[in-house]
Amino acid sequence: MTLKVKQVPKSETEFMTGADLFIQTLVDEQVDTIFGYPGGAVLPIYDAVYRSKASFKHVLSRHEQGSIHAAEGYARVTGKPGVVIATSGPGATNLITGITDAMMDSLPLVIFTGQVASGVIGTDAFQEADVLGITTPITKYNYQVKTIEELPRVVKEAFHIASTGRPGPVVVDIPKNISAEVTGGSYPNTFSLPGYQPNVNPNPLQITKLAETLSHAKKPLILAGAGVLFSKASAELKEFAEKYELPVANTLLGLGSFPGSHPQMLGMAGMHGTYAANMALYECDVLLNIGARFDDRLTGNLQHFAPNAKVAHIDIDPAEIGKNIPTAIPVVADAKAALQALLAKDIKTDHEDWQKGLQHNKLTFPLWYDRSDELLSPQWLIDQIHQISEGDAIITTDVGQHQMWTAQYYSFDKPNKWVTSGGLGTMGFGFPAAIGAQLGAPDELVVAVVGDGGFQMTLQELSVLKEQQLPVKVIIVNNQALGMVRQWQESFYEERYSESLFVENPDFVKLAESYGIKGVRIEKEADAPEMLEEVFSYNGPVVVDCRVVQKECVYPMIAPGKGLHEMIGVKR
C-alpha cells in the first residue's frame, strides 16, 4: 500500500512559492543549464523545476561532485557562471572540493544549497550542516537567505559577485521553509555593494611608467596567465606582443591565451615548463605579468625567481600584486583595458640579441620523449590526439602526469579550450568537467584526458554522458599507477613506491559498455593512429583505455626547493 498525502489540486496560476520565485530569478539571469542533484531540503525547488515552463536544462549528476566539476567546465569554456543546486547537509558537503577548486582557479559559479527550515537551524536537525561556516573560507562570498523578500536581491547579487572582478564561487543557502513559502508578491532585486567596486581601468601614470620601463628593457618578457582569458584579451595580447616583438611565456592556466605555435611563444613556464620559458624568466630584466598570481609551481624557489627583473604586474585583484614577488609597477586593472592602454603608447624596443638567445634555447632544448616498443608512450599519445583533433579540441584533464603531458604537447592555439584543475590540483575533475564543457559548447569536440586514478574518482558520471547523449571522448592515460606520486617516489624517496601502484583496475572497456557507452582499448603504438582515427570519427561518447608505459616520468623538471635555472631532464 502506498501512503499518499491528500492534496487539493490547484491550478498553476493559483499559487507561487519561494522556489518558483527562485526559478524566475535564474531565468532573469539567462541561466540555460543547471547542474544539480535533488534531496529533502530542495524538494520545493525541484518541484518548481518540474513545473517550470522556462527553457533551461537541468543536468542530473550521479554525485554532487560531478555537478560542481561539470559547472566548472561549463564556466571555463563559456565564460558564464556555472549554476549548481544541491540539497542540505551531505549534498552541500559533497560540493566542497569543487567549490575550493573554483576559488583557487577563479571560476564563476553560483551554488544553491538547500538548508533545513529556519526554525530548526542550529539544532543539529536531520541533514543539517553549517554550510555558511564551512564555505566562508572557500568562497568569494556566501549568503543564507533569511526572508523570502530578500531572495531576488540575493540571487542577483550572487551572480554579480561571481562573474565580475576576479571571478569566483558564491554560495546561496536557502532554508526549506523559504523555498516552500507561498507568496503572491514580487520583490525588488536592486542592490548596493559599496565595499565591492572592482577597478577595471588602469591608472594612466602606471601605464606610462610601464611603457617607459619596457622602452628601456634589454630582456623583456611577458608572462600571460588565466586573467588574459577571463578578460577575453587574447587578441590584444597577440597584437601587443607582435607590435613590440615581446616574447611570451604562459602559466599552466594561461595556456591558450597566446597561440602555442606562435614564433614568439616560449611555452609553459614552471615546474614542468620548457627550458626556454624558464630560462627567460630567470634571465629577463623586465617581467610583465598579465593576470597570473606567481603560484609556487610557477616560481620555484623565490630567491631564484627572475632575480634581475623589474617586475610589472597587471591584475584585477590588488591582493595578488606583491603577494609573493616584490612588484615595481603595480597595475590594478582588467587585462584587456590595460593592454589597450599599452597599445596606445609609443614603446621603443631593441632587443634582438635577447630574442636570438631565446630562439636558440627553443631550438636547442625542445621537449623530448622516448618512443615505446611495448605499450604506448604517453607523450606520443597526446601528440597523436593533437594531430587528429587538429589542435582544435576542448581538452579537460585531472591533475598529475597526464595533465603535464597534455599541457606540454597539446599546443593550444585558441583561448578557452583548456580546462584543467590548476591551483587545487583535483583528481576526478577532468571527466565531469568535460560533461559541462560539452554542454556549454555543444558543437565542439571535447576530449577528457584523465588518469586511471582520477577517472575512478568520478566515473559514475558515465551515466550522465549516456543520458545526455554527449559525444565526449574519454582518453584514459592508463599506467596502472598514481603516476606523479610514483615519479616523486622514484626521484625523492629512493623508489619506495608506497601505495602508488594499482594491483587491480577495472576492465575499462567492459565498464564503459555496462553504461551503454562504446569502449576501446589501445595497447600498441602501431595500432594507435588507426584506432584513434576511428574513435574521433565516431558520433557519440567513447571511453578509450590507453595502456601507457608506467615508468615514464614528466621532464623537464624543477625539483622542489630549486630555482628556475636548476632544471633536470632538459636533455635526453
Add this chain to the structure above:
Amino acid sequence: MKRIITATVQDRSGVLNRITGMLHKRQFNIDSISVGKSETEGISKMTFVIEVSDHQNLEQLTKQLNKQIDVIKVSDITEKAIVARELALIKVGSNGHQRAEIQGIISPFRASVIDVSKESMTIQVTGKPDKVEALIELLHPYGIKELTKTGVTAFLRGHQPKAVTDLHATPL
C-alpha cells in the same frame, strides 16, 4: 610590529566570522579586535591590533581586508594622530586594610572601584593600552583573580598635524 587597523564594514550576517577567518587562514596574529555599530545605520566599525612581520606583510593584510566584499574602507592609523582607548576590569584580592592602599595606587590612573566583596575588589580602568598595562603591573602583588579587556578601539583625531611621523611613532 604591531599595527592599529580600522575597518568600516557593512553590517551583514557573518561579517566578523568572515574577517577573522581570513586573518586566521592567512596566518595573521590578532592581538585584539573590537567591533561596534558606527554613526551610520547598517555600518559597523572594527578596530584591530595585529602583529605583522614586515611592510610586505602589512600590505597583504590591508589588501586582504579590502578584498572582503563587506569591507568598505581600511585604514592603517598606527602612525597617525589618533585617540585609542581600551577598558579593563581587574578583580584583585584585598582584605580590609589593603583597600586604602589599592585606592592610592589606582587614583593617579583615574581608575575606579566598581565592586567590593569581603576578599576582593573590582577596578575599572580606561585608557591607552600602555596605561592599562602599567596599572595591571602595579596590582599584580595583590593577586589578580580575574582580568578582562575590551581590546583597543580607535580613530583619527579631529585635527591631523602636517608631519605626524614623530608624534606617534609607537602609540602602543
